[in-house]
Amino acid sequence: MLPFPKSGAPRYHLDRRGFLRMGTMGVIGTAVPRSFAQASPKSPEGFGKAKSVLIVMLSGGPSQLDMLDPKPDAPAEVRGDFSTIGTTIPGVRVCEHLPLFAKQTDRWSIVRTLAHREHNHLLATHVALTGRPTPVPRGGSDLDRVETRNDFPNFAAALDYVRPRNDGVPTGVSLPNYLIEGPLTWPGQHAGFLGAKHDPWQIQGNPNAADFRMQALAMREGITPVRLESRRELLEALNQGRRTLTGTDSDSFRDQQNIAFNLLTSGKMTEAFEISQESDATRDRYGRNQFGQSLLLSRRMVEAGVPIVQATMGIVQTWDTHTDNWGKLKDRLLPQLDQGLAALTDDLTESGLMDQTMVIVMGEFGRTPRVSTLPGQTLPGRDHWAHAYSGLFAGAGVRGGQVLGTTDAQAAYPVTQSWSPADVCSTIFNALGIDHDVRINDRLNRPHDLLNGIPITSLYTGQKA
Template sequence: MLSPLYAWNRRNFLRIGAAGVAGTTLAGMGAKPLQAAGTSAAGYGQAKSVLIVMLSGGPSQLDMWDPKPNAPAEVRGEFSPIGTKIPGVAVCEHLPKFAQQADRWSLLRTLAHQEHNHLLATHVALTGRPTPLPRGGSDLDRVETRNDFPNFAAALDFVRPRHDGIPTGVSLPNYLIEGPLTWPGQHAGFLGAKFDPWQVQGDPNAPDFRMQALAMREGMNIDRLKSRQSLLEELNHGRAEHKNADTQTLRDQQQIAFKLLTSGKMVQAFDIHRESEETRERYGRNKFGQSLLLSRRMVEAGVPIIQATMGIVQTWDTHVDNWGRLKNTLLPQLDQGLAALMDDLDASGLLEQTLVIVMGEFGRTPKVSTLPGQTIPGRDHWAHAYSGLFAGAGVLGGQVLGETDEQAAFPVTRSWSPADICSTIFNALGVAPDVTIADPLERPHLLQNGALIQELYSGRAG
């Protein structure tokens, strides 16, 4: 369901935002990274890994991180607030573990952009860029294409390629796809399939979970695999005269597969069964909790960008039974999994070099509503103000940044956008501010296309 302001906001957003990518593309064409000198910006280079906990569908700011207990009943919802370790700051009563760990987090309450459609907002959230629209057709049907801007992991892989068998990006536990709709922003876009993050499909909580892609068939070992790789390279070399975009993509993917197969580190990282039953119980024996545990193992293996999505696509799209779904499933699983993750990262020292971000593509409407044909109320899409969590890699914990109005509908202090999150991620990973890539029309784009959220590190309001 769309906000009545949707059409006006989309036109304004596209007019004042960064230029979208347009036109027909060939995968990987025209992209040239520029290396730049270092920087002294806050948080620069402090992260070896970034973990994005993606709450797909849009979690309610009012019913989680930004409660408004004095608002009218049709706004405040059914939950009560509880205090946290941050003096004077309250969150939802169904986040008790977070409340006790609030001193580890920066809670940013004024994220905002102008996109109220799931697919388009997901592209904005995962790339920091407006979604390029098709020529003709409805933007409501806009799905993933190779015209898209590369997501964070793909762009990092392009400007800082790895050759050690460790993928630059891993996304788990599933691709964001529903029927004919594939959410944009999940791959390398115009950079081509060579730079796509590795997408994990499967439930880490399943007893038989294992990465089939990293499993060698019976009788195969590393030496035999390398021998076959050499033979394949000779065959490919002999067919160079038939090289085209499709065959090059296949060869790129073959090289990536060989590197992963011969990397014992990744094989071990994906073997979640190495964890004790006690540890697995701490995270929660459910798909999301075990995905966070697997994400922690990706951090330990040195993967630079990990995306862990809670459940399936649009899990947090609570148009119907908002409070029942939050109370009975979503919030308990989120609260337990995040608490275990933060305990482990902190105890191992990895939190000092891991930027953890918890966010959705937008928030939920202040006003409660009931969809036609439904009897249990919920909240609709809302991108004008929503909340996100940040921790680790130099981020100052125990603070709240930004303030919304009495209904958590609009910021009353400065707001930050997905473009600002983009800049903050690349800054944390030590990507210099003047590094660019070119789109297929040879137009340069700064990777850091927003403003660094310096307040995460300084504690000073913007």
Template sequence: MGNGRRHQHAVGLTRRELIQVGYSGLLGIGLPSLWSRASQGATPGGPRAKSVLLIFQTGAPSQIDTFDPKPEAPEEIRGTFQPIATKAPGVQICEHLPGLAAHADKFAIVRSMTHGLPSHEHATHMMLTGIDKMPPGATHMASRSDWPSYASGLDFLRPREDGIPNGVMLPTYLNNGYGFSGQNAGVLGPKFDPWHIKQDPNDPKFRIEEFALPVGLTAQKLDNRRSLMAEIDGQSETLSKVSRGGWSGLQDKAFSLLTSGKVKQAFEIDREDPKTRDRYGRHMFGQSLLLARRLIGAGVPIVQANMGHMNNWDTHTENCEQLKTRLLPPLDQAVSALLDDLHVRGMLDETLVIMVGEFGRTPRIGQDSQGLPQHKSGRDHWAGVFSALFAGGGVVGGQVIGRSDKMGAYPASKGFLPSDLGATIYQALGVDHESTVTDQLARPLQLNRGQVIAPLFTAASV
């Protein structure tokens, strides 16, 4: 496979054409999140949300210049932005987030997120998997030593039989010449990897190749599986190397995605009302969140929308200027439209929306670990404290949970860790976050060791 030879299969497809229709997925490479092993039980009492939308601000935004302003601090701390009042009494956020300010009754802000590793790759791993330290063998690069992403943990514990993936990440794979760790199933194996979409939904040519059938091949023809399966089963040597066993019954799950229309229709974003598309914003942020809403509506339980290409929020230079002109306006428009849209459609109560980066930025502008003069207007990496936004899924809106110190450097109240974020995500979906999963060597592992951020679901702040 992939050797460049044109091998014609009995059903009339070339090897390259089979790749187009998801042949790689059939072999456990392209769409492996559709295939999983035996499930374990869900949390007693049932789920509070049907889905989770993780809006990931890759590169890490400044907490002070967004959701935790420090107007009383010196200018080199507070920056150039002014705080504004919000719909939540007593809660202020950045002046360049007016749309979110008008929706503050719908969300809660946690201002005391914290961990100890201000490295993009490692912190991304921690925030996307719910761990507080790197697992043995894991590095900054994606590998099978990584801890499983949330979608992968869910896929292991709650496998599906309906052809809908348990997890979709879009619109980019986080990389810096190599894939960042923590984005796949890691130790659980490739069968549980989430589905990564790597195209900008705002691109007029946006198209998902997995759904692109070659000319002359219809879904009805594809659904006639026997001849194709006989051909694939004949590739025993290839299958033994790629599938790692457990092949029985997996073909139907792969084909169900290709032959059923539910998920495919969700990706047909051009069918959306143009006015709705305009409200979200005709940019990558807006159309990615609109696509995420469509996928959630199609039944995908975990969608991760990466707001920006890798390090988009990594404002080492001109921090305030970049936020003001390039980053905050599209984010404010898109997330505000999303909250409205979910509310109007009756989906907000059953969708937990989380917005967070991998860490925060230095309290002092120009505080740079490298001491480079071009960084005097920027903020460096900072994991001491940062903010996260939570809405829907039972979250009590209009409140602030936790607080940072007067410089926005460290928690001044209870700090919440990446593992606590993970516990909250799993519990919201009705999954016991302390469940046991097994790695590819059949070793038992506790999925998560955090604590649910309980104040999110009560009216009391911490």
């Protein structure tokens, strides 16, 4: 299950043979991370408020018009099929199929003017999860651009680089599946040029399945902590012998061995993955489906102290509603999202974790204002649109009960301030207490600013954009 599900990619095998194979996962990044600076007296609003960030990724691009930025007075070919309902925010309406969310908008900041320029899923996903444009090789096509080790690292990987940990709790966990479709693997899901050492954990499995468990985190029968420590000593002796014979020292080999040992000797994550410990009533509240149980598992990751958790709803491009837009939204997507988010925010609020957990709900872009029907199809939908789309922010000091940004009469373009994925990236790291001038180095030892946007301070101050 870790860290990649795709064919041919390395995995952790935490049995005896697996430990001896850990050295095959070489670290490509070579630079030493710069220590993150202390917060300056003029640090932006929200600095260091979050211990964890939970990103709910709606892969494929959810429709702003049919969810959070409806235009009920627009022509039918723009407004779509849904009606709207009122919320706890005076004068603010959302889709009729989000009734639980409408009652909880006092917890959320609705941002209606997220925007960038990439209308392709793969490129836009990299932008959304890294805050950086996707590098396209000279002569290559951006239409078939997949992940490579030249990519900019995603949020969890970059955080692991500047703030490493060795307590058996990973910096990042992504679930319940890797974003792959056929031969295409979405970029922005791993550490890119920082190397495999910093890749977030990737969980490949359905938490709603009766047999779901993290077998990779369980020691085999008969393996005690004492025996595990003896194997560590044996492996270190083997490593020393190899260094003597070859005259080389493989940091990546030792790094992966230490990660494996830390995982097995720490009970935090093993316990966190035991979703079956939750009561039937709790599991029912989240929804007995993959997405609802993924949110429940994400809550357990936050409770275990994982700094960045990404929960993807469904599989890749689930929200890519070129056809049957309203049927898919009404019958499955919106009810599951509504139920799962309500349960998640209820639990985080009641436990006090909402005060230290930033929750972000977003896709890689939105949908076109005008309805269309693809050739050969009978059920209409909406196409890709990155010029304006909506997102949700809550927790860790974010002010609820507000709407930031205004779009035009068709939700096509911002008419007030817009915010880019780079600004979302800067907001995340600002919330986690990473100072604005941190740099990371690529494989050629070239420095890159980690934060290349501006934190969305209106989330905290309540200033209208």
